Amino acid sequence: MDRPLRLIVPRPVDMLARTVEALLVIASQPLSLEELAEAADDEIERIEIAIGLLRERYSEGRSGIVLEQVAGGFAFRASREAATACARLFERPVERGLSQAALETVAIVAYLGPVSRPEIARIRGVAADSAVASLVERGLIAEAGREHGPGGAVRYRVTSLFERVFGLESLAALPRLDDIGADQEAIRERLLEVAEARAS
């Protein structure tokens, strides 16, 4: 039986998987499907299949290296069972000594960003200068333009390092905050009661 003539022979997926694996090894940041497709010079659909193969191979319990989807891309990390050994060799300086003020500030930037320092201070009720400076130094937040108008304050957004440190696939993975309508009503009632008590 005559077989149709194929002028272009695509690479087998397992060969593509090896290429993707190599790209992820040399990358110091998560790589998106688009970046992998461009670097491997292949189609996104096939990259997805290759990633599937690699995720199976590099998974917890099967390998010391784990492929994870994080910060809008894919990256290798150490397996959790090797964490103790890793901790003896390295520490995680990014989150070391992260204060409550810094956590509240980074939460505001993550949910409301890009957001300026005055806006953060308005929500928290305290100046945010030192917390913002600390987060910028750690690389968890970065400048993202200025507010409109002359002399507008610098606005900040979270970085991909933030997503990586907190193990988030993207900011969409942040939980939806509880509906606090009832809380707000309760607070309002309490304030009015205090005001009435003072007036009487």
Added chain:
Amino acid sequence: MAVAVRDLDLDLDAFEGPFDLLLTLLLKDVIQPAEIDMTGIVVAFVERLAERDELDLDACGEFLVLIAALLELKARHLFPDEAAELADLEPEEAAEELARRLAEYRRMKQASAWLRDRLDAERDRYFRLGPAPLAPEPERRLAQQEPLRLVEALRALAVEPPRVSVAHMALRFPPVSQFLERFRAVLHRRRRFDFDAEVAGLSRVEQAVAFLALLELRKTGEIEIAQGAPFAAIRVSRSAPPRHDERILQWTARSA
């Protein structure tokens, strides 16, 4: 023993030391009120109270007054404009606005608590950190170029731009000697003259040079200058010739 509010030891993020020193630094603007965690001060005071069996009402009263003043100071620093906005609101509207803000802060507290838990759960994730690698420089492909057009463009750029004239910026000073001669001639005709009248109509620069000439004549002893009051007219008069005994005195002094 009474609780001394001013000696209260504080250990805050932005300050460590006695309460009275904190008050002094705040009043002198060395520390901004916005940097101070008021809750920390209250907790420190309550802990101090708890160490004693009986309630020190005097200390409590003093503390309440001080902490209330500090809270007001901090609020004014944090929301200088918004305080005015809130003052314009009806009590119910103000309560609504305050409740909205408190609720917003509570949401962010919840978010930070979630992040804290997440951080604890992800503490055993280790990954490589490093700067973003440099992407290879893309090869720039230029279209076919015509050398003659390039020459024309370079020639147009090589033309020397027209020189900018700064003649209008130059200051023209008349020579001092011109005014020396002029004043000597005036004093030759009459014994005294009024400086302001003499230089009336001249430019400011010319008047300044004329005044220098006046000082020069005064230095050489040819004239005497008198002015009744500051900014009054300057009267210039010819110096009287020295008397005979003064001449002898001058001669003696020079000889000595």
